[in-house]
Amino acid sequence: MRIAIASGKGGTGKTTIATSLALSLASQYETWYLDCDVEAPNGHLFLHPNFTDQVPAVIKIPQIQSDLCTLCGKCVDVCQFHALANIVKSIMVFPQLCHGCGSCTLNCPQQAIQEVDAPIGKLESGIAMAGIHFQHGMLSISEPMPTPVIRQLKRRVNPGKNVVVILDSPPGASCSVVETLRGVDYVLLVTEPTPFGIHDLYQMLGIVHDMNIPAGMIINRDGIGEKSMQSQFAEIPLPVLLRVPFDRKIASGIAAGKTLIEIDPKYQQVFSNLYQQIVNQLKVGNIC
Amino acid sequence: MLNRSFKVKQLVILSGKGGTGKTSLSAAFAFLTRKSQIPALVVDADVDAANLCLILTPEKTEGHEFWGGSIAQIDSQRCIACGDCGRVCRYDAVVPGFEDGGVFSIDPIACDGCAACVFACSQDAIQMVQQQEGYWFHSQTQIGELFHAELFPGRENSGKLVTLIKQQARLRAEDSQTPLLLVDGPPGIGCPVISACAGADASLVVTEPSQAGLHDLKRIMATLQHFRIPAMICINKADIYPEGAQQIRAYAEDQGVEVVGVIPFDESIPNAMVMGKPVNEAFPQSPAANAIKEIWNNTILRWG
Amino acid sequence: MIIIISAQEPNLEGAINERFGRCPFLIKIDTSNNQWEPFQNPGISQSGGAGVAAAQFVIDQKVNAVISGDFGPHAANALRASAIEMRLFSDNISTVQQALDAYKQESLLAFGQD
Numbered sequence: 001m002r003i004a005i006a007s008g009k010g011g012t013g014k015t016t017i018a019t020s021l022a023l024s025l026a027s028q029y030e031t032w033y034l035d036c037d038v039e040a041p042n043g044h045l046f047l048h049p050n051f052t053d054q055v056p057a058v059i060k061i062p063q064i065q066s067d068l069c070t071l072c073g074k075c076v077d078v079c080q081f082h083a084l085a086n087i088v089k090s091i092m093v094f095p096q097l098c099h100g101c102g103s104c105t106l107n108c109p110q111q112a113i114q115e116v117d118a119p120i121g122k123l124e125s126g127i128a129m130a131g132i133h134f135q136h137g138m139l140s141i142s143e144p145m146p147t148p149v150i151r152q153l154k155r156r157v158n159p160g161k162n163v164v165v166i167l168d169s170p171p172g173a174s175c176s177v178v179e180t181l182r183g184v185d186y187v188l189l190v191t192e193p194t195p196f197g198i199h200d201l202y203q204m205l206g207i208v209h210d211m212n213i214p215a216g217m218i219i220n221r222d223g224i225g226e227k228s229m230q231s232q233f234a235e236i237p238l239p240v241l242l243r244v245p246f247d248r249k250i251a252s253g254i255a256a257g258k259t260l261i262e263i264d265p266k267y268q269q270v271f272s273n274l275y276q277q278i279v280n281q282l283k284v285g286n287i288c
Numbered sequence: 289m290l291n292r293s294f295k296v297k298q299l300v301i302l303s304g305k306g307g308t309g310k311t312s313l314s315a316a317f318a319f320l321t322r323k324s325q326i327p328a329l330v331v332d333a334d335v336d337a338a339n340l341c342l343i344l345t346p347e348k349t350e351g352h353e354f355w356g357g358s359i360a361q362i363d364s365q366r367c368i369a370c371g372d373c374g375r376v377c378r379y380d381a382v383v384p385g386f387e388d389g390g391v392f393s394i395d396p397i398a399c400d401g402c403a404a405c406v407f408a409c410s411q412d413a414i415q416m417v418q419q420q421e422g423y424w425f426h427s428q429t430q431i432g433e434l435f436h437a438e439l440f441p442g443r444e445n446s447g448k449l450v451t452l453i454k455q456q457a458r459l460r461a462e463d464s465q466t467p468l469l470l471v472d473g474p475p476g477i478g479c480p481v482i483s484a485c486a487g488a489d490a491s492l493v494v495t496e497p498s499q500a501g502l503h504d505l506k507r508i509m510a511t512l513q514h515f516r517i518p519a520m521i522c523i524n525k526a527d528i529y530p531e532g533a534q535q536i537r538a539y540a541e542d543q544g545v546e547v548v549g550v551i552p553f554d555e556s557i558p559n560a561m562v563m564g565k566p567v568n569e570a571f572p573q574s575p576a577a578n579a580i581k582e583i584w585n586n587t588i589l590r591w592g
Numbered sequence: 593m594i595i596i597i598s599a600q601e602p603n604l605e606g607a608i609n610e611r612f613g614r615c616p617f618l619i620k621i622d623t624s625n626n627q628w629e630p631f632q633n634p635g636i637s638q639s640g641g642a643g644v645a646a647a648q649f650v651i652d653q654k655v656n657a658v659i660s661g662d663f664g665p666h667a668a669n670a671l672r673a674s675a676i677e678m679r680l681f682s683d684n685i686s687t688v689q690q691a692l693d694a695y696k697q698e699s700l701l702a703f704g705q706d
Contacts, residue, residue, distance in 0.1 A: 008337055010475040011307010015500065039476035040304050040507055042500035076648065080358070080403050080416070082641025082666075085648045087674040094666045097641045101378055101402030141507065142514045144447070144479035171306035171475050174336040174445030178397055194558050196311065196339040203337060206441030211397065225558040248528065248553075255498035255529030357640070448640060455614070 002165045002184040008200025010171030013220035018168040019046040020260040024271030026130035030163045035136035036180040037170040038149040049126040049134035057121035057149040059100030068112035075104035121149045150179045173203035187215040193229035221246040296461040298469040300488040304504030306475035308496045309524040314472035315343040315566040322431040328468040332436040333484040346427030356421035359399040366413035367391035373405035447483030477511045491519045497532030525553040549583030598660040602630035604689045610661025613642035643667030678703035
């Protein structure tokens with residue numbers, strides 16, 4: 001079972017929910033936690049993994065072999081991203097524009113292009129609290145594209161049956177979120193009762209609808225802002241699976257890096273029940 | 289008409305971590321500059337989750353389609369279902385057909401736009417089709433002109449749309465001799481952030497005193513250092529976790545970066561959001577408004 | 593010398609445009625006889641890599657120098673590697689003709705020198 005935690009708006013509590021859910025389920029199932037927010041991953045601050053493996057996240061960029069290159073410029077023509085230029089005496093590559101698609105390499109008439117791995121980040125894994133299988137990716141500073149890192153991160157997970165994989169998504173509603181959500185069974189949308197929370201939730205509704213993934217809502221910081229916001233949630237065609245109240249004690253606990261379960265042990269059962277609700281919703285075939 | 293000798297100063301508001309209060313602060317800044325009669329233009333660079341318009345109530349004066357990259361499309365009449373396209377696609381975007389005589393199709397969400405399939409297809413059955421990815425707008429608000437955008441959900445946010453609206457804002461600033469550009473940035477450190485930073489004279493990083501906040505603060509600061517943009521820090525919701533606020537101050541001191549202010553946790557901010565107003569307009573005497581005013585004094589006013 | 597000037601309009605009296613990658617027109621001029629030709633900038637319609645697209649065009653035209661307001665790092669690398677001179681508009685220039693005259697008078701700063 002693959003469950004993604006997303007939100008649209010940043011800071012609504014995705015990582016709080018994702019890590020708490022993982023911790024709760026770890027006593028019953030083999031549980032994997034994937035931090036797909038590779039620009040600003042925070043899951044490790046809550047689950048304290050002991051990293052035992054690290055590999056670079058790479059994209060394959062072209063390397064032109066000058067002894068074979070005839071400067072015909074076919075690679076320049078083929079590249080949709082202008083990552084190559086024919087500077088008369090040689091072909092120049094712009095790694096930051098390269099998407100690693102391999103098209104230039106495939107289309108070189110002289111087979112003069114080799115692909116080399118260019119690191120754009122790192123992928124780390126290890127065992128965390130309660131035996132959680134922890135994986136995260138970290139995009140290197142100044143690298144523009146998170147999606148290749150997310151793609152490679154997800155490929156490292158090959159769980160067997162009866163395994164739960166929790167994917168902690170990045171904020172926003174663009175391609176890195178889509179990459180995270182691809183192939184999951186369910187999406188938990190974490191929102192807050194503010195105009196920003198609701199506005200960005202609608203962006204996420206668009207995505208889960210287009211991707212045809214069942215979803216449910218978690219309302220975090222319930223009680224903040226004004227009561228008028230609550231009626232807006234009623235208009236959203238998703239079940240509300242959990243409300244976490246706004247509470248300064250919870251807020252400071254999270255700030256200190258504690259999961260909800262460590263702040264209040266009742267959440268162990270709360271998240272276990274939440275998981276059952278998801279399983280039931282999927283059995284009944286509730287599609288958003 | 290281009291006015292080339294006029295210099296526009298650009299402040300970009302960033303955070304690393306999402307939800308620290310960038311947009312609330314940007315709106316408050318826009319209000320304060322207007323109140324002090326300092327002309328400013330505002331850009332909402334968080335194009336896939338554009339929230340500034342919820343506080344600034346814009347009236348759109350111009351709207352434009354934003355056309356981004358292209359995606360592949362297979363002509364089912366020409367496809368012979370050989371699978372050559374699927375063999376070269378690195379993005380799992382080629383879907384073998386089970387209906388329609390087995391012809392293949394492209395998953396538009398997965399397609400990266402690389403056109404490898406176009407060149408691999410022996411039947412010339414694949415074309416690249418440009419996509420509309422959203423809209424951008426130039427609007428009037430009660431506190432000045434706003435440039436903002438809406439990226440369609442799930443689309444590529446490579447920074448192109450951010451770059452576009454910033455360019456438009458800069459041109460308008462030069463034309464109208466507006467000396468200040470305020471850019472409300474997106475979370476993270478990737479392409480949209482890099483585009484939001486481009487050409488900025490300074491950055492104000494809004495952080496929160498949590499473990500996650502500090503971790504991501506370091507990432508955005510490293511990014512700003514890489515692009516050589518001078519930065520200042522302010523701490524929002526500072527009293528939620530005073531230990532964390534102290535850690536941030538220690539980090540800032542270590543890095544030689546100024547902490548220009550501290551905002552206490554204050555429900556005036558979400559309440560003002562619900563009212564659709566900047567907090568300094570809705571609750572001018574609130575602790576948050578006073579703190580933001582001081583931050584504004586230490587940033588914008590200092591620029592002169 | 594063959595030079596290219598980034599422009600807003602396709603003529604010598606028209607305004608210059610600061611941004612090399614995304615200016616609407618690139619005007620190619622032979623300074624020996626003042627013959628000129630405007631081209632649409634291939635970079636302008638690009639969603640990414642506009643600077644490289646514009647630089648590739650300039651390189652293919654076999655020019656000696658380009659004059660613009662700014663060059664992004666990718667375009668600058670490509671042009672530098674092709675030994676094409678990059679010059680910047682000075683503050684008092686607003687038309688293509690003015691830029692051409694200033695170039696002939698050798699009064700323009702080279703890119704990357706301030």
